[in-house]
Amino acid sequence: MMTKNHPENLTQEAQILYDLVSTSSVSGDERSAAEVFVRHASALGLDAHIDEVGNAIALRSTHSDDTTDHRAVQIALLGHIDTVSGYIRVRVEEGDLYGRGSVDAKGPLCAMLIAASRANLPDGVDLRVAGAVGEETTGSIGARFISSRWRPDACIIGEPSGFDGVTLGYKGRLLMTARATCPNTHTAGQQPSACDQVSRFWARILERVESFNSGIDRAFDQIQATIRELASTSNGLEQHARLEGSFRLPPAVGPKEITTLMRETRDAIVADHPELCIDLTFEGPEVAHATDRSDPVVRALSASIREQGHRPRPKLKTGTADLNVVAPIWKCPIAAYGPGDSSLDHTPNEHINLQEFHDSIEILIRAIETLAHELLARERESVCLSS
Known part of the structure; x- marks a missing residue:
């Protein structure tokens, strides 16, 4: 049973976001929000825990012991659970959810969590969701901890791009x-x-x-x-x-x-x-990092946006994100995506449109499914060529 009193008529998805936004998680004090994340992730059927540095982790694997013809492919969905300081009364007004972190970046994080639980995955996929701590600090302790322990074949960074935007890179x-x-x-x-x-x-x-x-x-x-x-x-x-x-x-x-x-x-x-x-x-x-439209993650997200009837908008951002931390280490296909208007990041008017939030979940579901099939096909081809 969740502890928050939700406004009337919120969907299950919006309730998850409302709970997380309602739980303060200023950098360095993320534990309570991580616990909320873990409760919801577990309720969604994922294997969830808080790791050694405080990251909120949710795992889903379709790699069975009977699968012997190839290794599992790993897809990382890396968001962050911490926020900057500044209290904003959490409320829903005219379809918008107000609150610190609603855009940066609990909206994208919750969208990834829900999509991870609902994607129709083939056998042989290791799907990992992280709500990293400390992203809003220069240390990025959460992402640095994860970067040394995960080795994904592809990664989606959870940052606001707008439901029809795909962020190809960030400045250093x-x-x-x-x-x-x-x-x-x-x-x-x-x-x-x-x-x-x-x-x-x-x-x-x-x-x-x-x-x-x-x-x-x-x-x-x-x-x-x-x-x-x-x-x-x-x-x-x-x-x-x-x-x-x-x-x-x-x-x-x-x-x-x-x-x-x-x-x-x-x-x-x-x-x-x-x-x-x-x-x-x-x-x-x-260090700055930028990919291009041929990147498999960019292609999967862009195709999913088109399937929803929208035109994808590639973006390059002048800020930094945990993408800058993990991209040079993982050296895998990577891009950032998530609902929300990034111009509202860190502002006293931070809010996210709930319809956009729901749309982004559907886009992420399809993108994850596309990535999973493409990565598995490549892995099987690699096994065949090496045998």
Whole structure:
């Protein structure tokens, strides 16, 4: 028996989503939501548990002991169960479910869970659903744990793309902190302040970024640089300034390259102004990843969207997701899909249309079935060729 009091006239599918959205799961405090996920997954007939790092896991296998002509093919449905902070009263208004995480990304996660339980799978399929913890943090602890233990033949990432959208890729990322310290001086003096130091550094970085972006029209292929925080303090003897910057990186530029660029820029400034001292630290490096429309996951999702009478919309996103974490490791067909308008991510008005949520379940069911048959056919062909 579920503990939430649902609004009237909610479908079983919407009740599952309502329960999960109603259960707070800010990054680092996901346990209660993971337990709700496991209860619903078990009720749907899946083998569910919470793993060592707190991920909510649901498994379904059609690989019997009698199947000896090929190995089981593994399909991963990787969503995340954590959310950013910010309370939104959970409610249903005019067919929309409001609440933190309804779009990012409990809507996509619940759609995958339900689809996994309903897909008509042939023998020899290992289907795995994960509500990963920590996706909204730079550590992505849940996805990193899973990436070292699963070896899927294909993966769908549960992120909002709209029920008729398929996300082919995400940009990379690097977070930087520049710190400057200098003796306290009078503002009428000639020596640059700590704030001057980090400001000059950032201005030079922007020049390099603008030079790289010159002639590049598509945002996905550009470097995006943003100041996340700028602060200064003084104890009367020393000045301290801190600038936190975020870089969204295209496929042509990795975290190592942008790190080198920033250090070279810092060193050049210090060479011209030996009195300056700027310390740099970095975190959250992720490499951009993009596939194309020929990817088997993209094809399966696109075909399913067409079968539902819609035209699939391929997308490239300027943010990052757990796709960036697992794609370089798994090296399998991969794309992101899920209901919801991603422009509502992290906003005080976050909500998901329930009809879109239901439509996405049907799209996922068919896509999973298509993928399963294609992967099994390839596996059998591989066995025949090697025998």
